[in-house]
Amino acid sequence: MAFKTALCVTEMEHSDQDVRAAADLCAEVGARLSVLIIKFARRRPSGADSALWPERIRAAFRLETRSSEIETFSNDVARLEKRSREIHTLLDAMAIPSDVGTDYCDQACFGDAVRQRALCTDLTVIGPLLLNDDDLGPFAIDGCLFESGTPVLVVPHGAKASLRPRRILVGWDARIETSRAIREALHLLSGADEVRVTLVDPEAIGNGNGPWPGIDIVAYLARHGIRVVVDRLPSAAQSVTTILAQHAIDTSADMVVTGAWGRRRLRERIFGGAIRWMIEKPPLPLFMAR
The missing domain is CATH 3.40.50.620 (HUPs)
Known part of the structure; x- marks a missing residue:
């Protein structure tokens, strides 16, 4: 859609x-x-020590605070x-x-x-x-x-964002969040010239990838008329997001599609660490869903 x-x-x-x-x-x-x-x-001044003030001073403080709040709100x-x-x-x-x-x-x-x-x-x-x-x-x-x-x-500073990207990198990990992101981005993927599904340290069994990691998502996208290239990469002791970030740069991706895993993890990925590096050097638009 x-x-x-x-x-x-x-x-x-x-x-x-x-x-x-x-x-x-x-x-x-x-x-x-x-x-x-x-x-x-x-926030208005707390007046933390006002309990020690005489009543007439406390009343004057409350009146002044209220007046200031009204003026600030109006402005x-x-x-x-x-x-x-x-x-x-x-x-x-x-x-x-x-x-x-x-x-x-x-x-x-x-x-x-x-x-x-x-x-x-x-x-x-x-x-x-x-x-x-x-x-x-x-x-x-x-x-x-x-x-x-x-x-x-x-859309980070300096990014050339488009809702008709030519080259898209999808970070696939067989999680429901990533599956949702792909479904939300189907029309973007359908219009792209190149879609690369990237897996980092995929396991052949036990995590939903099947005997050939990535073959399930390739089949799903093929049914929507989307041809993809599958890249299976080793982490080499680096974080998954670092590998995805570098691969996006190496393949000249115009956009990265990925799932958002959780509040704490999400903030780490966007406001610091590898994803911050990815969207700044060079800046890349990042499409997420959960």
């Missing part, structure tokens, strides 16, 4: 970079873009509305079918705010600014992948 709707999440202070990247992808395939602009609510809402109008203008100028929403929430509610939007979209695009935002990035990916089941396309 082709992507007809995409979600882009951005922070109010971010530039237009992520929105433009998502808009270009939507223009490429004629999809509609939904933009969610987030602003975190600021932030006005800035959110202004930013929304700016993005509307940008997308109208690019002739992209779109809708723009805003959310003023604390960090604990951010994942749910993203989940609500992602539930009714085909794909969430994580642009370079959100990817490098340690406050928002992990929550956005959690909200999409783990709460809504929506696939995610990570």
Whole structure:
């Protein structure tokens, strides 16, 4: 199924970079873009020692704090509305079918705010600014992948992202998460000139690969008219993600398709370690589902 709707999440202070990247992808395939602009609510002063203050001072502190909260909220809402109008203008100028929403929430509610939007979209695009935002990035990916089941396309800074990639590397490990990622990416794989299914240290028996590791997924893709090349690689004491990253670079892949295994593992793979290296040297778009 082709992507007809995409979600882009951005922070109010971010530039237009992520929105433009998502808009270009939507223009490429004629999809509609939904933009969610987030602003975190600021925490008020705790007044931890206020119990020791005289009552009239405590009352004055509460009044001043409340007044400050109202002023901050009003200013932030006005800035959110202004930013929304700016993005509307940008997308109208690019002739992209779109809708723009805003959310003023604390960090604990951010994942749910993203989940609500992602539930009714085909794909969430994580642009370079959100990817490098340690406050928002992990929550956005959690909200999409783990709460809504929506696939995610990570587009790092400098990546030449496309929803019509010519060369795709699939990291296959016979896990349900990877199987789901492949199903979500079937139309991408169908349109590619080259699809390489890569297995690292595959076992011939006992892990669902069958007597010839990779033959099962090759047969599945063949039934969808997709011809693939199977690469079986040794790890040589390196991590699987490091091997996949290097192989993607060696084969000039335009995109990597892989499954997202778990919250802790996912954050390690995206925000540090081998996957961080892969999407930076050189930058490669990463398509994930769970």
